[in-house]
Amino acid sequence: MGKPSGRRIAVTLVAVLAVAAAAAVVLRVLAPAEVETVARGAYPAVPTPPIGVIGRLPVAPLVVDGRLRVYAGARQVYADQPVSRKHRVTPFWSYRRWPAKLVGVLAEGTTVVSRWSDGKLVALDARTGRVAWRADGPEPGALPEPRRTYAATVWNPAGLHVARAADGRAVLVAAGPGAVGGYALADGRRLWRAEAAWGCRTDVGTTAAGEVLGLDACAGPATVEFRDAATGAVRSRWRPPDAPERLVVTPVGCRDGHSACRGLRTGGRDDETGRGWLVAGGEPLAAPALDGPDTELDGERAVGTTGGVVTGRSARTGEELWRRGDLGPVRILAVEPGRVHLLTERRDLVTLDPVTGAERSRFAMDIGRDGIGWVPGRAHAADGYVAVERARERARPDDDDQGYFLMAEPVLLAAT
Missing domain, CATH: 2.40.10.480 (Thrombin, subunit H)
Incomplete structure (x- = not known):
């Protein structure tokens, strides 16, 4: 066998360099x-x-x-x-x-x-x-x-929430199907971690009393678990009276997302009403004014809508504090501390004071020539601002985005 020619050596060298370059590109793109x-x-x-x-x-x-x-x-x-x-x-x-x-x-x-x-x-x-x-x-x-x-x-x-510990520190809570952990929000230092069998513990949120809420079904019937947000230690475990076997827990009165919540609604998977409870440390207290599905919580005041009437009640006793029957059919769009935001049939955004029922602002949720032919999707309120998705009037949950949303810019942002 003769020695390789200069041409063959050059071709081989070019091929090697090409492969190396391609590998470098793949590494840079995929790393x-x-x-x-x-x-x-x-x-x-x-x-x-x-x-x-x-x-x-x-x-x-x-x-x-x-x-x-x-x-x-x-x-x-x-x-x-x-x-x-x-x-x-x-x-x-x-x-x-x-x-x-x-x-x-x-x-x-x-x-x-x-x-x-x-x-x-x-x-x-x-x-x-x-x-x-x-x-x-x-x-x-x-x-x-x-x-x-x-x-x-x-x-x-x-699975992402924040809570205030007893000493005032902000604690970030991150939960997954197999574990939940607490982290100091100031520097990310992990404070604690609790493991659970995969899929038998469900994350719920955090309370205004500095507790982490979870629904634990790992060793028996589903039970609401209250952990100290700063240490991860279980403070108490609670199961509502006459709770169904397949218990569902929904936080209400939360400051943001499912963080710093002041109440719960418990029921079964097919239960459209549920029972309301206040959570402030210790065993939850019955809150009959929160039993209805169209009811939200601000502090200890429950605001609900029934038959076109908006009422404010004491969540603890159910006593009526105020009533508004002048708004027509409405739905609660979003709640934030000191404000409850309602959407009327004509797509007016009405913001009320949850303490007195007094009107803080009212205006049409419309811009340009978009019109009011839409239904609300998800909504959020913070710092006096309200944002809402606009879905098509006949949109279904399983529609793709093109069929579900009203237009390319479906989110309205308003100041109240």
């Missing part, structure tokens, strides 16, 4: 990575927008610190500003990860926490977009694919 794009401008001041509809957005905004709008994408969390701008604009800051997917976003003060499909928790400083800390949390398990607005991701993140 785990994160991209942190921090803010270049100053942190915006708190605006004072006029009362009414502010703008129309393609994705759901999470209002943070009354200044920013934070959004979710498949592999990105980002913010624009000011909160009162009519349309979504160039990001103020952005954070991306690959190949993990974003599954939840939560904001507390100026800290924005993102949760990812690999269990990673990444906290960002809302003022700059810089990473404040990273921590390893429980894997979230399989979650439904979010719609293109990502409303569920930012308004009700699965």
Whole structure:
């Protein structure tokens, strides 16, 4: 066999270099990575927008610190500003990860926490977009694919909550099918972790009394479990009187998502009403005014709608505190501390004071020539702002996004 010619050596060398280059490209594209794009401008001041509809957005905004709008994408969390701008604009800051997917976003003060499909928790400083800390949390398990607005991701993140410990510290709680853990919100330090058999413990939320709520069916009938948010120690276990075998627990009166909740509604899977309870540390107290499904909680005041009448009652005693029969058929769209937001048949947004029933604002939820031919999807309220998805009047839950949403920019944002 003769020596290889110079031409054959050159061809072989080119082939080797091509393979190496291709491997480098694949590694660069597929290797785990994160991209942190921090803010270049100053942190915006708190605006004072006029009362009414502010703008129309393609994705759901999470209002943070009354200044920013934070959004979710498949592999990105980002913010624009000011909160009162009519349309979504160039990001103020952005954070991306690959190949993990974003599954939840939560904001507390100026800290924005993102949760990812690999269990990673990444906290960002809302003022700059810089990473404040990273921590390893429980894997979230399989979650439904979010719609293109990502409303569920930012308004009700699965298994991601915050609580205030007895000493005032903010504790982040992350839960998955096999574990739940508590983390110091200030620096991401893990405070505790509790394991459970896969799938027998369901995350519920946190209470205003600094407890972590879970539904535990690992060793018997489903029981509501109350853990200390700072230590993870089980404070108590409770099962409602005459509870059905397949118990369902829904938190109510929550400050944001399922965080800092002041009440519960318990029932069976086919129960359309349920029983209401106040939770303030210790065993839950019966709250008959919360028994109805069209009832929400602000502090210890229950606001409900029946037959076109809106009433405010003492959740503890059921005593009627005020009544409004002048609004026609309405539904409760969203509740935040000190405000209950109602949507009328004519798509007017009416905001009432839950203490007195006095009207704080009223205006049409319409912009431009969009009209009122829509039904509300998910909604959220914070800092006096209300955002709502607009779905087609005949939309069904199993419709794809094109058939479900009214238009390309289905989310309205309003200031009340």
